Amino acid sequence: xxxxxxxxxxxxxxxxxxxxxxxxFLIRLAPGxxxxxxxxxxxxxxxxFVAQLRxxxxxxxxxxxxxxxxxxxxxxxxxGYSVRxxxxxxxxxxxxxxxxxxxxxxxFLISIALGVLLGALAARRxxxxxxxxxxxxxxxxYATPLFWVSLMAIILFSVRLEWLPSFGFExxxxxxxxxxxxxxxxxxxxxxxxxxxLFFMAVYVRMTRxxxxxxxxxxxxxxxxxxxxTEGVIQRRHILRNALLPVVTLAGLQAGTxxxxxVLTETVFAWPGIxxxxxxxxxQRDYNLLLGVFVVSSAMVLxxxxxxxxxxxxxxxxxxxxx
Amino acid sequence: MSRAIAMTDSPPAAxxxxxRRRSPLAAILRHPGAVLGLVILAGAIGAALLAPVLYPAxxxxxxxxxxxxxxxLDRVPLGTDxxxxxxxxxxMHGAGVSLLVGLVSTLAALLIGVPLGxxxxxxxxxxxxxxxxxxxxxxxxxxxxxxxxLVAILQPSLGSMILAIALVSxxxxxxxxxxxxxxxxxxxxxxxxxxxxxxxxxxxxxxxLPNTLSPIVVLASLMVATAILLESSLSFLxxxxxxxxxxxxxxxxxxxxxxxAWWITAxxxxxxxxxxxxxxxxxxxxxxxxxxxxxxxx
Numbered sequence: 001x002x003x004x005x006x007x008x009x010x011x012x013x014x015x016x017x018x019x020x021x022x023x024x025f026l027i028r029l030a031p032g033x034x035x036x037x038x039x040x041x042x043x044x045x046x047x048x049f050v051a052q053l054r055x056x057x058x059x060x061x062x063x064x065x066x067x068x069x070x071x072x073x074x075x076x077x078x079x080g081y082s083v084r085x086x087x088x089x090x091x092x093x094x095x096x097x098x099x100x101x102x103x104x105x106x107x108f109l110i111s112i113a114l115g116v117l118l119g120a121l122a123a124r125r126x127x128x129x130x131x132x133x134x135x136x137x138x139x140x141x142y143a144t145p146l147f148w149v150s151l152m153a154i155i156l157f158s159v160r161l162e163w164l165p166s167f168g169f170e171x172x173x174x175x176x177x178x179x180x181x182x183x184x185x186x187x188x189x190x191x192x193x194x195x196x197x198l199f200f201m202a203v204y205v206r207m208t209r210x211x212x213x214x215x216x217x218x219x220x221x222x223x224x225x226x227x228x229x230t231e232g233v234i235q236r237r238h239i240l241r242n243a244l245l246p247v248v249t250l251a252g253l254q255a256g257t258x259x260x261x262x263v264l265t266e267t268v269f270a271w272p273g274i275x276x277x278x279x280x281x282x283x284q285r286d287y288n289l290l291l292g293v294f295v296v297s298s299a300m301v302l303x304x305x306x307x308x309x310x311x312x313x314x315x316x317x318x319x320x321x322x323x
Numbered sequence: 324m325s326r327a328i329a330m331t332d333s334p335p336a337a338x339x340x341x342x343r344r345r346s347p348l349a350a351i352l353r354h355p356g357a358v359l360g361l362v363i364l365a366g367a368i369g370a371a372l373l374a375p376v377l378y379p380a381x382x383x384x385x386x387x388x389x390x391x392x393x394x395x396l397d398r399v400p401l402g403t404d405x406x407x408x409x410x411x412x413x414x415m416h417g418a419g420v421s422l423l424v425g426l427v428s429t430l431a432a433l434l435i436g437v438p439l440g441x442x443x444x445x446x447x448x449x450x451x452x453x454x455x456x457x458x459x460x461x462x463x464x465x466x467x468x469x470x471x472x473l474v475a476i477l478q479p480s481l482g483s484m485i486l487a488i489a490l491v492s493x494x495x496x497x498x499x500x501x502x503x504x505x506x507x508x509x510x511x512x513x514x515x516x517x518x519x520x521x522x523x524x525x526x527x528x529x530x531x532l533p534n535t536l537s538p539i540v541v542l543a544s545l546m547v548a549t550a551i552l553l554e555s556s557l558s559f560l561x562x563x564x565x566x567x568x569x570x571x572x573x574x575x576x577x578x579x580x581x582x583x584a585w586w587i588t589a590x591x592x593x594x595x596x597x598x599x600x601x602x603x604x605x606x607x608x609x610x611x612x613x614x615x616x617x618x619x620x621x
Contacts (some may be wrong), residue, residue, distance in 0.1 A: 015459070015463055027476075030476040139604075143600035145552055145555055147556060148595065260466055
């Protein structure tokens with residue numbers, strides 16, 4: 001297992017390096033001097049700073065040495081300086097990262113739990129009214145724009161029903177501590193996590209349902225039935241466990257979409273995570289910060305993929321012997 | 324789903340049997356969801372085509388007092404937004420942008436994805452390895468974040484939006500085409516073409532790719548749906564073409580006044596939802612019609 005993780009880690013680092021190279025070329029796609037682009041909007045910065053950037057990133061030298069300088073600075077976790085926010089990009093992102101991890105983590109757990117549950121339910125009663133209702137609902141959520149369902153949720157649950165707060169991370173100025181603060185944050189988390197999770201729930205419902213129907217036709221399920229096992233045991237132990245494998249693979253593939261979706265959810269709910277930071281960077285055309293968030297969110301996806309790889313090995317009943 | 328239609332003809336990947344083949348159109352029309360999807364899509368296309376006729380003036384123009392609720396004034400049936408712009412006019416003009424971006428960016432993604440997948444699957448070996456690593460890289464990157472960065476750097480316009488969406492949506496095409504080509508490569512008729520000395524390009528174009536068409540069509544219909552979601556999300560963040568009214572922009576513009584005027588955000592969002600839903604339904608119908616073998620799995 002350790003060797004497997006090490007191998008995946010090495011692969012992840014390579015992919016991250018490739019993404020940083022991609023970043024390097026993206027900066028050069030922007031119109032104008034890369035140093036000015038990195039510093040912020042043209043005219044908004046002073047000459048000395050731009051000159052500093054030019055030496056630091058070897059911009060007066062050949063393209064390969066520019067790339068080397070850029071890779072070197074990223075490798076030391078130096079993501080540059082945001083002139084707009086007057087702070088290093090790495091610090092800005094570091095401050096905002098926990099909120100995003102909390103939000104995407106909760107949304108992920110909600111979506112996979114509900115998705116697998118509803119998908120399994122639909123598969124068990126394929127063709128029934130419940131199945132039609134669940135697949136119909138999944139299709140609807142799959143087609144709903146994330147930002148819009150968030151806004152509609154605010155109208156319904158915050159404005160009309162006044163059940164839940166509509167924006168922010170916690171009640172500003174309330175001065176809660178300990179458990180009271182946790183409860184307050186949880187209250188603020190409900191709407192963003194639910195709306196972000198719904199789309200992915202739809203994805204997992206469809207996958208779990210299709211996968212369970214496929215597995216239930218396999219020979220070993222017939223054997224289990226012939227042995228006289230109860231239907232519940234067959235569903236859980238034989239069908240679901242095997243049907244979950246493609247769901248785990250899909251979860252890994254969806255990680256990128258989840259992180260991207262957080263940009264929209266955080267923007268709508270004013271959730272102080274890196275998605276919201278990306279939106280602010282976008283409004284101010286703070287390219288350095290924008291690219292920094294992009295690199296960090298890519299790294300998040302890579303770590304998530306690593307975790308799903310490990311989980312896959314843990315739940316796959318076929319490689320139990322090899323461990 | 325019980326919609327699966329029992330079809331007796333051969334799957335499209337095998338050599339065709341024209342005499343027994345039921346027309347795909349007839350098969351789609353037997354799929355109630357797909358018919359609903361086609362009706363909704365026809366409505367969206369109609370709105371896009373009729374927009375310049377019914378609302379010849381710019382949708383950005385102020386026509387009435389701001390914040391008129393819907394269904395109160397006949398001149399502005401769906402009400403006005405915070406600047407007194409006609410919401411119905413915006414919806415009609417926005418239809419064209421969404422459909423255009425969805426369609427063109429999907430075509431562009433196919434232009435990137437199909438050749439890469441065909442080469443990877445047909446040539447195999449190192450080329451396949453390298454191309455698959457490249458595809459994986461693009462699948463790992465958070466696609467929406469990459470699209471934001473691309474549009475922001477290239478400056479918002481219809482062209483940069485299409486380019487960005489195409490650049491983030493081609494990997495599934497490559498993977499699909501590669502898989503199909505891999506399974507077709509060793510077929511006898513392909514081998515026959517190799518023996519007769521045809522070039523790789525000709526073999527791919529004339530023997531292999533035509534047989535991968537139906538899964539590509541199904542995937543493409545779903546990709547148009549995803550592309551419209553991406554387009555509206557980008558426009559919502561203010562990355563749309565500043566000269567074109569779009570549904571995502573309308574939702575974004577109404578966001579700040581959502582407490583006073585729900586209709587400004589509700590209607591354009593509903594339009595996106597319906598269009599994307601329609602395309603997904605059509606995709607499912609196409610899948611059942613073109614890949615009868617797969618449809619039984621659903």
